[in-house]
Amino acid sequence: MIVAFSILSPDAFPTFSNFINVLNQASLAMIIAGGLTLAVIVGELDLSIGYAASLNGVLVTGLVVKNKLPIPVAILIVLALGALIGLVNGLIVTKLRVNSVIATLGVGTIIVGLAFAYSSGVPIVAGVPEAFLQLSLGRWLFGIPNPIIVMALVVGGLWVLVERTSIGQEIQAVGGNPAAARLAGISVDRIKILGFIISGICAALTGALLASRLVSGTTSAADSYLLTAFAAVFLGSATLRDGEFHVFGTFIGTLIIVFGFNGLNIFGAPTFSQYVFQGAILIIAVGLSSLGRMLAES
Amino acid sequence: MNDFAGEAGTRAGSPVVSVNAIRKAYGGAEALKGVSLSILPGEVHGLVGANGAGKSTLIRILAGLTQPDAGQIFVDGKRTAIATAHQAGELGMSFIHQELAFVPDMTVLENIMLGLPKKTRFGIVDWPAVAREIEPIAKRVGVKAPLGANVKGLSTAENWLINITRALVCKSRLIVMDEPTAALSPAESERLFAIIRDLRRSGVAVLYVSHRLDEILELCQRVTVFRDGQSVAELTGAGLTRQTLVEAIVGGAIAELQKSSAPIAAGEVALSVRGLGRPPKVVDVSFDLKKGEVLGLGGLVGAGRSELARLLFGADRPDRGAITLNARRFAPKSPAAAVKAGLGFVPEERRAEGLILTKSLAFNVGLANLNSIVVNAMLPLISGRRRRTLAERTIRELAIKTAGVDTPVGQLSGGNQQKVVIGRWLQSEPKVLILDEPTRGVDVGARVEIHRLIRALASRGMAVLVISSEPEELSDLCDRVLVMAEGRIVSELAGEALSRQGIIAASYAGAQERSAA
Numbered sequence: 001m002i003v004a005f006s007i008l009s010p011d012a013f014p015t016f017s018n019f020i021n022v023l024n025q026a027s028l029a030m031i032i033a034g035g036l037t038l039a040v041i042v043g044e045l046d047l048s049i050g051y052a053a054s055l056n057g058v059l060v061t062g063l064v065v066k067n068k069l070p071i072p073v074a075i076l077i078v079l080a081l082g083a084l085i086g087l088v089n090g091l092i093v094t095k096l097r098v099n100s101v102i103a104t105l106g107v108g109t110i111i112v113g114l115a116f117a118y119s120s121g122v123p124i125v126a127g128v129p130e131a132f133l134q135l136s137l138g139r140w141l142f143g144i145p146n147p148i149i150v151m152a153l154v155v156g157g158l159w160v161l162v163e164r165t166s167i168g169q170e171i172q173a174v175g176g177n178p179a180a181a182r183l184a185g186i187s188v189d190r191i192k193i194l195g196f197i198i199s200g201i202c203a204a205l206t207g208a209l210l211a212s213r214l215v216s217g218t219t220s221a222a223d224s225y226l227l228t229a230f231a232a233v234f235l236g237s238a239t240l241r242d243g244e245f246h247v248f249g250t251f252i253g254t255l256i257i258v259f260g261f262n263g264l265n266i267f268g269a270p271t272f273s274q275y276v277f278q279g280a281i282l283i284i285a286v287g288l289s290s291l292g293r294m295l296a297e298s
Numbered sequence: 299m300n301d302f303a304g305e306a307g308t309r310a311g312s313p314v315v316s317v318n319a320i321r322k323a324y325g326g327a328e329a330l331k332g333v334s335l336s337i338l339p340g341e342v343h344g345l346v347g348a349n350g351a352g353k354s355t356l357i358r359i360l361a362g363l364t365q366p367d368a369g370q371i372f373v374d375g376k377r378t379a380i381a382t383a384h385q386a387g388e389l390g391m392s393f394i395h396q397e398l399a400f401v402p403d404m405t406v407l408e409n410i411m412l413g414l415p416k417k418t419r420f421g422i423v424d425w426p427a428v429a430r431e432i433e434p435i436a437k438r439v440g441v442k443a444p445l446g447a448n449v450k451g452l453s454t455a456e457n458w459l460i461n462i463t464r465a466l467v468c469k470s471r472l473i474v475m476d477e478p479t480a481a482l483s484p485a486e487s488e489r490l491f492a493i494i495r496d497l498r499r500s501g502v503a504v505l506y507v508s509h510r511l512d513e514i515l516e517l518c519q520r521v522t523v524f525r526d527g528q529s530v531a532e533l534t535g536a537g538l539t540r541q542t543l544v545e546a547i548v549g550g551a552i553a554e555l556q557k558s559s560a561p562i563a564a565g566e567v568a569l570s571v572r573g574l575g576r577p578p579k580v581v582d583v584s585f586d587l588k589k590g591e592v593l594g595l596g597g598l599v600g601a602g603r604s605e606l607a608r609l610l611f612g613a614d615r616p617d618r619g620a621i622t623l624n625a626r627r628f629a630p631k632s633p634a635a636a637v638k639a640g641l642g643f644v645p646e647e648r649r650a651e652g653l654i655l656t657k658s659l660a661f662n663v664g665l666a667n668l669n670s671i672v673v674n675a676m677l678p679l680i681s682g683r684r685r686r687t688l689a690e691r692t693i694r695e696l697a698i699k700t701a702g703v704d705t706p707v708g709q710l711s712g713g714n715q716q717k718v719v720i721g722r723w724l725q726s727e728p729k730v731l732i733l734d735e736p737t738r739g740v741d742v743g744a745r746v747e748i749h750r751l752i753r754a755l756a757s758r759g760m761a762v763l764v765i766s767s768e769p770e771e772l773s774d775l776c777d778r779v780l781v782m783a784e785g786r787i788v789s790e791l792a793g794e795a796l797s798r799q800g801i802i803a804a805s806y807a808g809a810q811e812r813s814a815a
Binding site for chain 1: 611613632633634636637638643645650651652653654655656657661664665666668669671672678679680722
């Protein structure tokens with residue numbers, strides 16, 4: 001795909017600045033998709049992430065603009081709220097035994113309501129301080145855009161957590177076979193809740209960075225990240241390991257999707273084609289993922 | 299009973315199904331290296347062999363689930379390729395697997411007729427007419443549940459009978475049964491045998507796959523033995539004995555199971571259970587389990603043994619009673635708490651509950667030993683080197699046959715999978731180890747090794763509780779056996795009284811007593 005776009009648009013697509021630009025764009029999607037990967041590895045789906053990101057984007061802007069809180073404090077508060085949303089999702093799924101699709105759809109819808117309640121549906125635009133802008137626009141390390149640094153830290157951290165720690169072993173076991181994990185002495189519920197919490201925190205982080213990038217807190221700004229994240233996670237599961245969800249796969253999946261979008265943009269493809277592209281890639285990704293699993297089992 | 303199979307299967311002498319020089323490789327590994335087998339009409343043909351010998355692969359080929367790389371299949375003397383499961387059905391073959399597949403919320407009748415053509419009126423299925431057609435067949439097979447009943451609550455035995463009914467409705471001439479008695483009680487097995495004999499009389503052929511040699515000897519006229527992907531013997535008549543079978547399976551003479559040597563010295567009590575209950579499955583259970591002891595838990599299927607194990611392991615909570623572990627009160631809220639307190643559990647369904655099949659051997663062994671394979675307690679990073687060392691030690695100590703520590707456990711044979719589950723607890727040294735049906739579906743050689751292993755663990759001071767439906771296993775392996783019936787312990791056998799017959803007698807006596815009371 002990258003080669004095709006490079007040939008079609010040799011001046012704009014295959015340039016270094018465009019690669020950095022695309023990676024920068026991919027960062028926010030990558031962070032939220034990385035969190036979703038954890039929820040999916042433990043065997044659950046989290047449909048609340050897009051709405052959670054939007055709510056936290058509104059909230060962080062509000063805290064900085066209206067409450068005049070220092071930016072780090074505001075960010076810590078929204079990360080905590082992200083964790084809380086994940087905790088609620090996790091408790092509903094494990095303790096009330098509600099299917100995660102329903103639980104997170106319900107929680108997600110409540111979150112939309114909260115975002116409207118907080119902002120009355122009016123975007124918070126005026127009085128956003130320059131420092132808040134610099135969160136996403138700044139290049140504080142070696143001239144690399146901040147979102148890329150944050151994304152690298154998140155992806156690296158999640159990868160180490162899943163692949164290299166004892167909790168990661170438990171996470172993988174719960175996803176592989178919850179019954180066996182339970183009888184091997186693992187607290188399956190606790191691990192599932194952890195998966196949701198990480199998913200919630202990553203969504204909050206994406207929401208905060210997006211608000212900074214847009215210089216505003218808008219109630220539905222991050223909603224569309226839901227689809228992108230799912231497509232990335234499933235596409236990633238079809239790469240490298242047959243149908244198994246993993247953090248590095250999600251990284252690859254996100255890059256494929258964001259480069260696809262970017263290519264379409266440069267190519268001047270009309271808006272409708274981007275929706276078609278995203279819907280199609282979601283279906284293809286899930287299809288490839290389950291084909292991979294089938295091949296692995298046979 | 300003689301119209302069981304209708305017009306089919308009357309030409310005695312020529313095989314219903316025969317295969318010749320079948321080869322099949324998965325990746326680089328050859329599962330079948332040229333096997334041949336022919337099944338005559340109206341015979342019960344045994345198929346035996348160690349796990350991994352290729353039995354399942356051949357069954358999958360016959361069922362149309364996978365294609366052979368080479369070789370021929372003949373049905374009624376005509377060369378055939380079986381491309382799909384549907385085609386296998388049309389050729390007159392039915393397959394009844396260990397894990398029976400039903401649609402849980404449908405009735406018995408709907409499950410029997412699933413995917414089969416049904417009588418219709420104006421395009422709508424005429425269920426009363428279908429029921430009238432099926433009723434006599436179900437009755438002959440001995441299905442006790444009404445055809446309109448939901449299959450959900452039915453016993454495994456009843457499910458088998460329903461499957462056999464379905465096979466007859468399809469006018470099958472060959473029914474392939476894979477480990478049919480693995481989940482049946484002795485009485486239920488006897489019923490199944492009677493039905494198999496009836497099938498045989500009416501000309502239906504049965505391919506009977508089992509590890510239980512007593513059953514094979516009792517039922518089968520001819521037996522084909524697989525070893526390492528080859529058919530190594532076809533035994534029949536006087537040549538078909540326990541001795542010849544075992545020798546063919548193992549490929550040489552092996553020593554018979556060793557009865558535990560000197561009775562162990564009475565150690566201190568490791569696990570003490572008093573008045574434990576979760577009615578109706580477990581009622582007022584009390585016993586002591588000593589260090590270094592192998593205690594058996596016997597009884598009929600449904601007697602409450604597995605339910606008792608679940609209480610001990612924190613998978614369920616008792617309504618009353620108390621447990622003490624090493625003289626301390628023990629009330630596990632979850633399996634995780636039980637493991638922390640020093641229990642280990644080898645579940646009955648090793649594929650469903652014991653292993654993460656897609657993960658490597660090292661991963662599965664490491665799972666119960668995470669604390670010992672991290673770099674250090676403060677930094678819980680997994681040390682690849684320590685995990686590998688742990689896995690290699692386990693492979694060595696248990697003689698697990700595997701390509702390496704990174705092989706997914708789903709690719710190992712049943713016996714080796716079971717060793718992985720046991721091996722997980724070997725290194726963490728729990729105080730009490732509970733094993734539920736430790737050798738179900740495991741071949742003769744691996745069974746001996748697993749028994750030896752359990753004795754070795756006990757001699758290290760571990761207290762071991764073995765649950766088994768096989769009286770022989772309990773009498774061979776255990777120092778003492780408790781027999782359960784209807785949720786209670788009805789009998790304790792040790793020393794002279796501890797024998798296969800003693801356990802069976804106690805199981806039935808207990809069951810009768812309870813149901814009479």
